[in-house]
Amino acid sequence: MSGIxxxxxxxxxxxxxxxxxxxxxxxxxxxxxxxxxxxxxxxTLGVTAAIHCLEGFDRAGIDMLIFASTTLPFEEKQAAAxxxxxxxxxxxxxxxxxxxxxxxGTSALRAALDAVSAGSASRALVIASDTRLAAxxxxxxxxxxxxxxxxxxxxxxxxxIPQGFSAxxxxxxxxxxxxxxxxxxxxxxxxxxxESFAPNMAAAIGSLLEQTKTQAGxxxxxxxxAPDARAHAGVARATGFESDQLxxxxxxxxxNAGAAFAPILLVAMLEAxxxxxxxxxxxxxxxxxxxxxxxxxxxxxxxxxxxxxxxLARRRVVSDYDDFIKAxxxxxxxxxxxxxxxxSATILFxxxxxxxxxxxxxxxxxxxxxxxxxxxxxxxFAKDDFEKVRLSDRTGTVVTYTFDYxxxxxxxxxxxxxxxxxxxxxxxxxxxxxxxDMKIGQEIEFVFRRIHESGGRxxxxxxxxxxxxxxxx
Amino acid sequence: xANKESIRDKVSIVGxxxxxxxxxxxxxxxxxxxxxxxxAYADAGIExxxxxxxxxxxxxxxxxxxxxxxxxxxxxFNKPVTFATNYCATGTDLIRLGVLSIAAGxxxxxxxxxxxxxxxxxVSGPSVVVDRVRDLPQTPAxxxxxxxxxxxxxxxxxxxxxxxxxxxxxxxxxxxxxxxxKRPITEEDYFKARIISWPFGLYxxxxxxxxxxxxxxTRSDLTxxxxxxxxxxxxxxxxxxxxxxKDPGNDxxxxxxxxxxxxxxxxxxxxTDPRKQIGIAQVHDCFSLTELLTYEDLGFCEKGAAxxxxxxxxFERSGALPVNTDGGLKTFGHPTGATGVRMIYENVLQxxxxxxxxxxxxxxxxxxxxxxxxxxxxxxGIAILGxx
Numbered sequence: 130m131s132g133i134x135x136x137x138x139x140x141x142x143x144x145x146x147x148x149x150x151x152x153x154x155x156x157x158x159x160x161x162x163x164x165x166x167x168x169x170x171x172x173t174l175g176v177t178a179a180i181h182c183l184e185g186f187d188r189a190g191i192d193m194l195i196f197a198s199t200t201l202p203f204e205e206k207q208a209a210a211x212x213x214x215x216x217x218x219x220x221x222x223x224x225x226x227x228x229x230x231x232x233x234g235t236s237a238l239r240a241a242l243d244a245v246s247a248g249s250a251s252r253a254l255v256i257a258s259d260t261r262l263a264a265x266x267x268x269x270x271x272x273x274x275x276x277x278x279x280x281x282x283x284x285x286x287x288x289x290i291p292q293g294f295s296a297x298x299x300x301x302x303x304x305x306x307x308x309x310x311x312x313x314x315x316x317x318x319x320x321x322x323x324e325s326f327a328p329n330m331a332a333a334i335g336s337l338l339e340q341t342k343t344q345a346g347x348x349x350x351x352x353x354x355a356p357d358a359r360a361h362a363g364v365a366r367a368t369g370f371e372s373d374q375l376x377x378x379x380x381x382x383x384x385n386a387g388a389a390f391a392p393i394l395l396v397a398m399l400e401a402x403x404x405x406x407x408x409x410x411x412x413x414x415x416x417x418x419x420x421x422x423x424x425x426x427x428x429x430x431x432x433x434x435x436x437x438x439x440x441l442a443r444r445r446v447v448s449d450y451d452d453f454i455k456a457x458x459x460x461x462x463x464x465x466x467x468x469x470x471x472x473s474a475t476i477l478f479x480x481x482x483x484x485x486x487x488x489x490x491x492x493x494x495x496x497x498x499x500x501x502x503x504x505x506x507x508x509x510f511a512k513d514d515f516e517k518v519r520l521s522d523r524t525g526t527v528v529t530y531t532f533d534y535x536x537x538x539x540x541x542x543x544x545x546x547x548x549x550x551x552x553x554x555x556x557x558x559x560x561x562x563x564x565x566d567m568k569i570g571q572e573i574e575f576v577f578r579r580i581h582e583s584g585g586r587x588x589x590x591x592x593x594x595x596x597x598x599x600x601x602x
Numbered sequence: 603x604a605n606k607e608s609i610r611d612k613v614s615i616v617g618x619x620x621x622x623x624x625x626x627x628x629x630x631x632x633x634x635x636x637x638x639x640x641x642a643y644a645d646a647g648i649e650x651x652x653x654x655x656x657x658x659x660x661x662x663x664x665x666x667x668x669x670x671x672x673x674x675x676x677x678x679f680n681k682p683v684t685f686a687t688n689y690c691a692t693g694t695d696l697i698r699l700g701v702l703s704i705a706a707g708x709x710x711x712x713x714x715x716x717x718x719x720x721x722x723x724x725v726s727g728p729s730v731v732v733d734r735v736r737d738l739p740q741t742p743a744x745x746x747x748x749x750x751x752x753x754x755x756x757x758x759x760x761x762x763x764x765x766x767x768x769x770x771x772x773x774x775x776x777x778x779x780x781x782x783x784k785r786p787i788t789e790e791d792y793f794k795a796r797i798i799s800w801p802f803g804l805y806x807x808x809x810x811x812x813x814x815x816x817x818x819x820t821r822s823d824l825t826x827x828x829x830x831x832x833x834x835x836x837x838x839x840x841x842x843x844x845x846x847x848k849d850p851g852n853d854x855x856x857x858x859x860x861x862x863x864x865x866x867x868x869x870x871x872x873x874t875d876p877r878k879q880i881g882i883a884q885v886h887d888c889f890s891l892t893e894l895l896t897y898e899d900l901g902f903c904e905k906g907a908a909x910x911x912x913x914x915x916x917f918e919r920s921g922a923l924p925v926n927t928d929g930g931l932k933t934f935g936h937p938t939g940a941t942g943v944r945m946i947y948e949n950v951l952q953x954x955x956x957x958x959x960x961x962x963x964x965x966x967x968x969x970x971x972x973x974x975x976x977x978x979x980x981x982x983g984i985a986i987l988g989x990x
Binding site: 194201244476499500501507508528532533534536545552553555 | 752852
C-alpha cells in the first residue's frame with residue numbers, strides 16, 4: 130500500500146508582527162506572520178523542510194522529486210534539480226517543478242502519489258515552498274506568510290493513505306503576478322471570495338465527498354486554506370464542517386503560505402493525528418484541489434518530526450518594519466545589485482558537491498575528514514584516496530569566532546566561525562544567534578541558505594545555527 | 603643538509619627608497635615606482651641605472667600588469683625582470699629573490715621594487731572578496747580576528763592590551779615623514795572607534811594605502827662601488843603554511859608560518875637569543891592582535907606573555923626591543939606589495955643611524971628584523987639585516 134511515509138516543515142524563525150507593518154508599534158501576543166529573512170527563500174525553506182522530512186530515511190531509494198512553488202528564484206533553471214543536489218539524492222531521480230498556482234503543493238503531492246501507485250516511481254519526495262511578496266503596506270502584505278512542507282511518499286510503513294482526490298479548474302484573474310513582477314496583485318476581496326474562492330472550494334470538496342461516498346461529518350480533521358478567517362469560516366459553513374473538525378488555518382501565526390499553505394496544514398494534521406483518523410484537505414488557486422487520507426498505526430510510531438508545532442515554537446520577532454524592508458531588498462540602495470557577471474559558472478559547476486551537497490571527504494588512509502574536497506590529504510598526504518561524506522546532517526562545534534561589521538548584510542554583525550565537524554574545519558557563518566550568546570564549543574547544526582547575490586542571482590551555501598532543542602534533523 | 607649560514611653577509615643593501623605612503627590620488631603606480639627607485643638610486647649613488655642594474659624583482663597584489671609595469675616605468679629594458687607575488691608577504695619575498703639571485707652568482711646588482719595601488723581597484727573603499735561561494739565573509743579583519751576569541755580565552759588578554767599597540771604605532775607614525783597617518787590617539791579614541799570585525803576596531807586595523815618602496819642589492823664584495831652605507835643581509839626566508847581556516851591542527855593561538863620562518867631565518871642569521879641579539883623589529887601589524895601574536899611567535903617573549911611585555915613598554919621606542927618604529931602598517935600605511943620593502947627601508951635607515959627624529963639609540967651591533975605575513979595568513983617572510 131502506498132501513501133505518506135514521512136513529513137517535515139520549515140517555517141522561518143523570523144516573525145513580523147502585523148501591527149509593525151508600515152511602522153506601527155507591535156505588542157507581544159498580537160497577530161504576526163512568518164517571514165523568510167534575507168538569506169532564506171523558497172529553495173532554502175523547501176530544502177530544510179525536506180531534510181526534516183527525511184530524518185531517519187535512506188535518501189538513496191528516492192527516485193522522484195517534485196518542487197512546488199509560485200516563487201522559484203529562477204524562472205529558468207530547475208529548483209528540483211538544485212534541491213536534489215543539495216539533498217544528495219541519486220542522479221537517476223526524476224525531478225520536476227510545479228508552479229504557477231497556489232494549488233501547486235497539493236497538485237504535486239497528488240502527482241507523486243499517483244506516480245507511486247502507477248509504479249513509475251518507487252519513492253517520491255514532494256517539497257512545497259513559498260515566499261510570496263506583496264507590495265509594502267498593501268492589504269495582501271499582512272496576509273502572506275512564508276513556509277515550506279515536505280512529504281516522502283512511497284510504499285512501506287506509510288502513516289497516511291490517500292482515499293481520494295478531486296480537482297476543479299477555473300480561469301479567473303483574481304490573484305496574479307506577471308513574469309518579472311515582484312509583488313502579487315489581487316482584485317478586490319469580495320470578488321475573489323465570492324466568484325473564485327468559495328465556489329471552487331465548495332465544488333472540489335463536494336466532488337471529493339461524492340466520489341468517496343463520505344459525508345462532511347465523517348472526518349476527524351479538516352484543513353481548508355483561505356484568504357482570511359471570514360472566508361475560511363464561510364467555506365466551512367457552506368460545506369458542512371463543524372468548528373471542532375477544523376484544523377487551525379494559523380492566521381496570525383504563519384500567514385497564507387501560498388503553495389505551501391495547504392501542505393503545511395496537512396503536516397499540522399498529520400503530526401496531531403492518531404491511528405485510523407480521516408483527514409480532509411482543500412486547497413485553492415485557479416480552481417481548487419481536495420484530498421482525503423486515512424492515517425495508520427505508523428502515525429504514532431513515526432519518530433518525532435520537525436513539523437508545524439516545532440517550527441512555530443521557534444520565534445525571533447522583528448518589530449522594526451525598516452529591518453524587514455531591508456532584509457527583503459526593498460530599501461533603496463546606492464549601488465544596483467548584480468550588475469557584475471558574478472561567479473564563474475565553471476567554478477559553481479566544479480564545486481557543486483562542496484557548496485550544495487556539503488560533501489566532505491574521508492581519507493581512506495588516515496580516516497581524517499576534510500572539507501572541501503582536495504587531492505592530497507591535509508593530514509597524511511595520501512593522494513586521491515578519499516570517500517565522500519555528507520556533512521550537512523552532522524553536528525559541528527565552534528572552534529573560534531568573530532563578529533564582522535563590514536560584510537554587507539542588512540543586519541550586521543555577521544557571525545563568522547571556524548566550526549569543527551568530525552575533525553574537518555569549516556569557515557562558516559552562523560545565523561540565528563546573538564553575538565553575546567556565541568561561545569567556543571557552541572554546538573552547531575547546518576542549514577542551507579543564500580550566501581550572497583553575486584551576479585544578481587542567488588548563490589547558496591551552508592551556514593550554521595545553534596543546535597536547536599527537539600527532534601534531531 | 604643545507605648550510606643555512608651560507609647566505610649570511612653575501613649580499614648587501616646599498617640603497618633604499620620609499621615614496622610617501624597614503625591615498626596618492628594624483629600618482630599612478632608608475633609615478634610611485636619612479637619616486638621610490640630614483641630615491642634608492644640616489645642613495646646608492648647610481649647615476650646610470652640602465653647600465654648598473656643587472657636584474658629587477660618587482661611585485662604587487664592588485665596590479666595585474668606583470669613585470670612590464672615596473673620595467674616600463676623605469677625604462678629598464680633588455681633585462682631579466684621578475685614579477686612575484688605572495689599576498690602581503692610580497693615585499694619580503696622580493697628581497698629574498700633578489701638576495702638569492704646575487705648569492706647564486708648570476709647578477710652583481712639588482713633592484714627590488716614593491717608597490718601597490720589599491721585606490722585604483724575599481725571599488726570605493728575597501729572591498730569584500732567574492733570569488734567563491736564558500737568562506738565568506740572574506741575581509742582581512744575577519745580572517746585575523748579569528749585568533750582573538752581563542753587567545754583571549756586562553757591567556758586572559760583583552761582589547762585593553764590591543765589598544766596599547768595601536769597607541770604606540772600611532773605615536774611612532776607621527777615621527778615618520780613619509781607615513782600616512784600622523785595623529786596620536788588615546789585609549790578613549792581607541793574604544794570609541796567603530797568595530798570592524800570583533801575585537802578589531804578602526805584603530806586595530808592597518809591603513810590600506812598606495813605606495814612603493816625600493817632597495818638596491820649588491821654583492822657584499824662590491825659595496826665599494828656605491829656611495830650608500832652598506833647594510834648586510836644576515837638571512838631571509840619565506841615559509842608557506844596551510845590555510846588556517848581549514849587546517850585541522852590550528853589552535854588559533856599563533857600563526858604557523860611565522861614560527862616556521864622564524865626557525866629558518868634565525869638559523870641563517872645565527873640568532874639564538876632574539877631578545878638580546880635583535881635591536882629593532884618591523885613586524886606585520888595588519889591588525890593589532892597580529893602584532894601581539896608575532897611578539898610571541900618570533901620568540902620576543904614566551905607564549906601568552908605578550909600582555910605583560912606590552913604593559914612594561916618593551917616594544918615602545920624607548921623599550922628594550924622597539925617594534926614598528928615608523929608606525930608600521932597601522933599608520934605608515936599598507937600598500938600590500940610595498941610593505942616588506944618599506945620595512946627594509948626603515949631597518950636600513952635605523953642601522954645606519956639615519957632615521958632622524960625616530961632614530962632608535964643603542965642598536966649598534968644588533969640585528970634588525972622585518973616580518974611579513976600574507977594570506978589568511980598562509981605565508982610568512984622574514985629578513986634580518988645587520989652590519990657586515
